[in-house]
Amino acid sequence: MKIVVCVKQVPDTTDVKINPETNTLVREGVASITNPFDEFAIEEGLRTKEKYGGEVHVITMGPPQAIEVLKNALAVGCDKVYLVSDKAFAGADTLATAYAVTKTIEHIGGADLIFCGKQAIDGDTAQVGPGVATRLGIPQLTYVCKVREIHVEQKKVVVERMMENGREVVESSLPALITVVKDINEPRLPSLLGIKKAAKAQIPTLSAKDINADENRIGLKGSPTWVTKVFTPEARGGGEVLKGELTDVVPLLINKLMDSKFIK
Amino acid sequence: MARLLIDQETCTGCEACIPSCPFGALSMKDRIAVVDEKCTFCGACVDVCPVTAITLEKDEKAVTIDTSAYKDVWIFVEHEQGKVSSVSFELLGEGRKLADVLGCKLCGFVFGKEVEEFVKEAIAYGAEKVYVTESPLLEYYRTDPFACAAVNLIRKYKPEIVLFGATVQGRDFAGTVATTLEAGLTADCTGLDIDPETKYLKQTRPAFGGNIMATILDYPNYRPQMSTVRPKVFPMPARDGSRTGEVIRESLPMTEDQIRTKVLEFIKGAEAVNLADAEIIVSGGRGIGNAENFKVIRELASVLGAAVGASRAAVDAGWIPYEHQVGQTGRTVRPKIYIACGISGSIQHQAGMKTSDIIVAINKDPEAPIFKIATYGVVGDLFTVIPMVKEEFKKRLGR
Numbered sequence: 001m002k003i004v005v006c007v008k009q010v011p012d013t014t015d016v017k018i019n020p021e022t023n024t025l026v027r028e029g030v031a032s033i034t035n036p037f038d039e040f041a042i043e044e045g046l047r048t049k050e051k052y053g054g055e056v057h058v059i060t061m062g063p064p065q066a067i068e069v070l071k072n073a074l075a076v077g078c079d080k081v082y083l084v085s086d087k088a089f090a091g092a093d094t095l096a097t098a099y100a101v102t103k104t105i106e107h108i109g110g111a112d113l114i115f116c117g118k119q120a121i122d123g124d125t126a127q128v129g130p131g132v133a134t135r136l137g138i139p140q141l142t143y144v145c146k147v148r149e150i151h152v153e154q155k156k157v158v159v160e161r162m163m164e165n166g167r168e169v170v171e172s173s174l175p176a177l178i179t180v181v182k183d184i185n186e187p188r189l190p191s192l193l194g195i196k197k198a199a200k201a202q203i204p205t206l207s208a209k210d211i212n213a214d215e216n217r218i219g220l221k222g223s224p225t226w227v228t229k230v231f232t233p234e235a236r237g238g239g240e241v242l243k244g245e246l247t248d249v250v251p252l253l254i255n256k257l258m259d260s261k262f263i264k
Numbered sequence: 265m266a267r268l269l270i271d272q273e274t275c276t277g278c279e280a281c282i283p284s285c286p287f288g289a290l291s292m293k294d295r296i297a298v299v300d301e302k303c304t305f306c307g308a309c310v311d312v313c314p315v316t317a318i319t320l321e322k323d324e325k326a327v328t329i330d331t332s333a334y335k336d337v338w339i340f341v342e343h344e345q346g347k348v349s350s351v352s353f354e355l356l357g358e359g360r361k362l363a364d365v366l367g368c369k370l371c372g373f374v375f376g377k378e379v380e381e382f383v384k385e386a387i388a389y390g391a392e393k394v395y396v397t398e399s400p401l402l403e404y405y406r407t408d409p410f411a412c413a414a415v416n417l418i419r420k421y422k423p424e425i426v427l428f429g430a431t432v433q434g435r436d437f438a439g440t441v442a443t444t445l446e447a448g449l450t451a452d453c454t455g456l457d458i459d460p461e462t463k464y465l466k467q468t469r470p471a472f473g474g475n476i477m478a479t480i481l482d483y484p485n486y487r488p489q490m491s492t493v494r495p496k497v498f499p500m501p502a503r504d505g506s507r508t509g510e511v512i513r514e515s516l517p518m519t520e521d522q523i524r525t526k527v528l529e530f531i532k533g534a535e536a537v538n539l540a541d542a543e544i545i546v547s548g549g550r551g552i553g554n555a556e557n558f559k560v561i562r563e564l565a566s567v568l569g570a571a572v573g574a575s576r577a578a579v580d581a582g583w584i585p586y587e588h589q590v591g592q593t594g595r596t597v598r599p600k601i602y603i604a605c606g607i608s609g610s611i612q613h614q615a616g617m618k619t620s621d622i623i624v625a626i627n628k629d630p631e632a633p634i635f636k637i638a639t640y641g642v643v644g645d646l647f648t649v650i651p652m653v654k655e656e657f658k659k660r661l662g663r
Contacts, residue, residue, distance in 0.1 A: 011288070011472070013472065013473050013475075013592065013611055013612060013615070030288065036592075036593050037593065063300070063301045063302060064301075087301060090266075090301060090303065090304065090305070091266055091303075091304050091305045093448065094439075094449065094451075095442065095443065095446065095447075095448065095449070098443060121473065121592050121593070122471065122472055123451075123471055124451065124452060124470075124471065124473075124596075125451035125452070126435050126439070126451060127435075127438075127439040127442075127449060127451055129439070130407075130436060130439030130440050130443065131439055131440075131442075131443045133440070134411075134439070134440045134443040134444055135443060138524075139407065139408070139524040139525050140407055140436070140440070141525070142432075142435070142436045143432055143436075145586070158528065160531070161432075162432075162586075162587065163432050163530075164344075164431065164432055164538055164539075164540050164541070165344075165345075165532065165533060165538055166530055166531050166532040166533045167530070167531040167533070168527055168529075168530050168531075169527070169528040169529045169530070169531065170525050170526065170527055170528065171525065171526045171528055172524055172525040172526075173524045173525075176524075181586070182586060182589075182593045182594070183585075183586035183587075220266045220305060223448075223483075224446070224447060224448030224482050224483055224486035225448035225449075225450055225480050225481065225482050225483070225486075226305075226480065226481060226483065227304065227305075227306040227307075227478045227479070227480055228307070228466075228479050228480065228481050229306075229307075229308075229478065229479040230286050230306045230307075230308040230476055230477070230478050230479075231308075231476070231477050231479075232475070232476055232477070233470070233474065233475075233476070233477050236618060236637045239635060239636050239637070239638065239641070240638075240639065240640055240641065241630070241635055241638075241640075241641035241642075241643060242640055242641065242642055246642075246644055246648065246649060246652060247652075249642055249644075250642070250649065250652045250653055250656055251656060253624065253640055253642060253653065254653065254656045254657060254660060256640055257601065257622070257624070257640075258660060260600070260601070260621075260622055262543060262544065262600035262601050262621065262622065263544070263568065263601070263657075263661070264543075264569070
């Protein structure tokens with residue numbers, strides 16, 4: 001079975017701080033990491049391979065430094081990785097990104113199963129996964145918290161999806177695209193040997209031309225939406241710490257909450 | 265291709281632009297600002313440059329479609345277990361304002377096996393027209409038949425704006441519909457507005473875990489303009505059962521054998537988690553100490569009719585299932601009241617809850633970051649404070 005995992009490099013928000021004077025994001029010295037949800041996607045790809053056989057191929061689209069997330073994927077045991085990088089992709093929204101990712105998957109020969117994280121923690125859109133599935137013409141299974149079984153011969157997969165009020169058990173034909181939530185597994189750590197191997201690996205870079213992308217459908221040109229304004233939200237006021245003995249503070253707190261009319 | 269141009273002669277090296285970039289794409293080289301490939305051409309730096317050394321060159325897109333053919337504001341009327349989701353009503357309320365500014369009609373669209381009740385509700389909450397597709401194949405949500413029904417309607421009737429709730433269903437569904445239509449889609453909006461000049465939809469949404477906000481427009485050669493909108497952002501409009509509206513029916517151009525997924529069963533959670541709909545959430549973190557102690561949180565939640573949330577630390581420790589996790593790698597919530605107990609308030613946790621109307625923090629550590637964003641803070645041992653709070657509420661509410 002050929003498994004493809006789509007990953008994204010994102011800024012590590014643990015490091016992101018707000019400059020209290022200018023009220024803007026301080027991005028200097030912020031490390032880049034693999035999107036946390038994508039770590040679960042990689043792990044699920046590896047577990048699927050271990051159980052059902054096959055290969056795990058990982059792709060990422062981004063600037064040249066995004067190669068780091070691919071090295072991490074190699075270090076934990078993924079078979080092949082591809083960096084899709086081209087200035088022509090700059091400014092892509094989710095529609096143009098999904099197009100480029102789809103062209104990449106086609107270029108590397110398609111997939112029997114695709115794993116993505118539920119969403120990336122920088123943009124939080126959760127749109128690229130469904131976009132890729134739609135373009136490839138395969139079913140999508142989003143918010144998956146468990147892959148129950150895969151029937152390789154019959155080309156079927158059964159998963160559990162995490163909904164607002166419980167779990168939905170869904171059967172789908174293969175190939176399919178699965179987006180995963182955190183609960184699905186616990187990602188493994190790379191081995192020392194894996195890290196050494198990854199450090200030495202030559203990672204192929206694919207350009208827009210390599211994946212045979214239509215230049216009108218990538219980057220800013222292929223994006224229906226554009227960001228017209230970026231601003232910092234008003235800092236949340238508050239920070240009123242109720243002072244005094246708990247026997248006074250608790251009734252005071254309750255008074256304030258009852259006054260809000262939100263308690264029914 | 266777009267380009268960000270920095271005029272080397274004009275640039276004074278003042279560095280004002282560097283912190284303005286949400287993507288960290290600007291840096292200084294030989295005391296002149298330079299931009300790298302992380303630039304997304306958002307233009308944030310253009311506005312802050314005191315000497316206007318930065319300009320943004322964008323390709324003008326030729327308008328290739330007849331935008332005047334696209335009319336009306338459409339709201340997806342989502343329902344689950346026989347009830348319309350409240351976010352659909354909130355969107356009808358907000359959609360009314362947009363339709364009034366544009367001088368067009370507010371319409372609902374609803375799919376299901378039998379949807380008469382939902383159509384009535386949509387009209388009572390303000391829809392002038394409701395587009396309906398009924399079929400046994402639409403009995404419960406599945407991506408294939410729902411997307412097929414929506415694409416069919418949108419291609420035929422050409423709405424100008426289409427809004428979905430940013431729920432599990434809406435986020436699964438809207439992405440497929442937008443891709444099929446090759447239309448723009450802005451996720452998780454918290455603000456909608458019509459640009460007074462162009463009449464385009466201005467969609468505002470948080471990014472980077474709520475640390476920045478972005479306003480997004482659709483180019484005029486892509487229609488409809490589509491967004492998913494977070495629940496609980498807009499108020500519930502008033503219901504008026506005397507309203508009347510037109511109903512337009514279309515059949516589903518799909519058969520069961522074309523649908524690639526089958527729902528085998530639905531496993532209801534052991535405890536109702538529904539954080540998305542909760543008016544009040546009581547959440548526990550590392551300070552709770554163990555799984556057993558979560559009963560303190562549950563008891564307070566039960567007195568208030570609240571949902572139970574948790575921080576990542578509590579979930580990762582195995583004290584409570586992942587369904588309860590609030591924050592960046594869990595759920596984003598926006599209740600009226602969020603009571604954080606024994607939660608320090610990391611930036612990741614804040615990303616999931618800081619737009620709550622009222623935040624109450626109960627924590628031993630007066631230095632915990634949660635107090636910076638809390639409307640009301642109580643410094644103290646949660647095992648002392650929460651039972652007191654619970655008893656006091658019981659007394660006042662007569663429960």
